[in-house]
Amino acid sequence: MMMMMGRRQRLLCCFTIFTCVYLYTLVLALPTKPDGDHRLLRPGGEPFKIALFADLHFGEAAWTDWGPLQDVNSVRVMSTVLDHESPDFVIYLGDVVTANNIAIKNASLYWDQAISPTRARGIPWASVFGNHDDAAFEWPMEWFSGPGIPELRCSVANSSCSVGEEECSFRGTQRLELMKNEIVLSSLSYSQYGPKELWPSVSNYVLQVSSSNNPGSPVAVLYFLDSGGGSYPEVLSSAQAEWFQQKALEINPDTRVPELIFWHIPSRAYKKVAPRFGIHKPCVGSINKERVATQDAETGIMKLLAERVSVKAIFVGHNHGLDWCCPYEKLWLCFARHTGYGGYGNWTRGARIVEITQKPFSIKSWIRMEDGSVRSELVLSP
Numbered sequence: 001m002m003m004m005m006g007r008r009q010r011l012l013c014c015f016t017i018f019t020c021v022y023l024y025t026l027v028l029a030l031p032t033k034p035d036g037d038h039r040l041l042r043p044g045g046e047p048f049k050i051a052l053f054a055d056l057h058f059g060e061a062a063w064t065d066w067g068p069l070q071d072v073n074s075v076r077v078m079s080t081v082l083d084h085e086s087p088d089f090v091i092y093l094g095d096v097v098t099a100n101n102i103a104i105k106n107a108s109l110y111w112d113q114a115i116s117p118t119r120a121r122g123i124p125w126a127s128v129f130g131n132h133d134d135a136a137f138e139w140p141m142e143w144f145s146g147p148g149i150p151e152l153r154c155s156v157a158n159s160s161c162s163v164g165e166e167e168c169s170f171r172g173t174q175r176l177e178l179m180k181n182e183i184v185l186s187s188l189s190y191s192q193y194g195p196k197e198l199w200p201s202v203s204n205y206v207l208q209v210s211s212s213n214n215p216g217s218p219v220a221v222l223y224f225l226d227s228g229g230g231s232y233p234e235v236l237s238s239a240q241a242e243w244f245q246q247k248a249l250e251i252n253p254d255t256r257v258p259e260l261i262f263w264h265i266p267s268r269a270y271k272k273v274a275p276r277f278g279i280h281k282p283c284v285g286s287i288n289k290e291r292v293a294t295q296d297a298e299t300g301i302m303k304l305l306a307e308r309v310s311v312k313a314i315f316v317g318h319n320h321g322l323d324w325c326c327p328y329e330k331l332w333l334c335f336a337r338h339t340g341y342g343g344y345g346n347w348t349r350g351a352r353i354v355e356i357t358q359k360p361f362s363i364k365s366w367i368r369m370e371d372g373s374v375r376s377e378l379v380l381s382p
Helices: 002-029 066-085 108-120 175-185 238-251 268-273 301-307
Strands: 039-042 048-053 089-093 125-128 205-211 214-224 259-262 311-316 325-328 331-335 350-357 362-369 374-381
Touching (some): 066 108, 066 350, 089 108, 108 125, 108 175, 205 238, 268 301, 311 350, 325 374
Parallel strands (some): 039 205, 048 089, 089 125
Antiparallel strands (some): 350 362, 362 374
């Protein structure tokens, strides 16, 4: 057993060293994004394509042989999607890491690995938090059996990319720390801390998509919301709903510009429209293998979104066995596709693609699978 654990330890250490050298090289080569730049530009007349990577779960069972291999498989899935689609933007839709399996002081090492396929291709991205991203470390029950706790190697504190040794902390990495490390180390990141008055909810911010021919006139508005979980309850608070309402009135007062919403955990409205016994029209999708796991409470955000005619669709992750889109009131409720090999379920991996076209205006979506095939094409807004 000790010989096997030694091999695991060396494997993890070598993988960590390689990743850190690789990331350091990438960071030096990245272009600089101006501070406060919240506008995404698309070439004039060209569609704007977004890839959604959901539930990657990097760092799951990090102390085993199995865990690091799942991260390698997840990188392969993302690379396939990126090479087939060549998106203009990527959204990491929560549960980027499985923090409850990560013993090191700074889980940003695994977060960086998850971002690496996108960054290596020079594609900008944004992220929202899921319920596993800052969850407390969960001690595996097998560590309390005969073999005991395996010998672990952990990275140096206060560095998202280090190869030194120290005692493991098992304390987890909080949302603010993860977001800070992403923003500081990654000039292609459009993620933001969000208003302090909404903390502990962090990933709440807005991005506008504009044409390079007319940067001052947005084609679409993207809202990112933190649906909680991990270090605090799984909920979109009434304060977040009020913040959304204020931002929407400020940015898009006449509801002329189409709006898309992104968060991780489905609201209770998803359970209301969930198809039963397969997927039938008007819903569109290819897997419907589990019940919707919703937020703990509903505090008003869905009422605001349903009443706002400019909101075209909401996109979530969380449920690995669901990838459908269903109409709700005047908008669409969509799941992404389970992208990562971490996390539960053996369904084929993939990623939801969203394409925004200005003239004539349309929002289309489909699923790009890990084998390169395309499924579940639909029009979200003609």
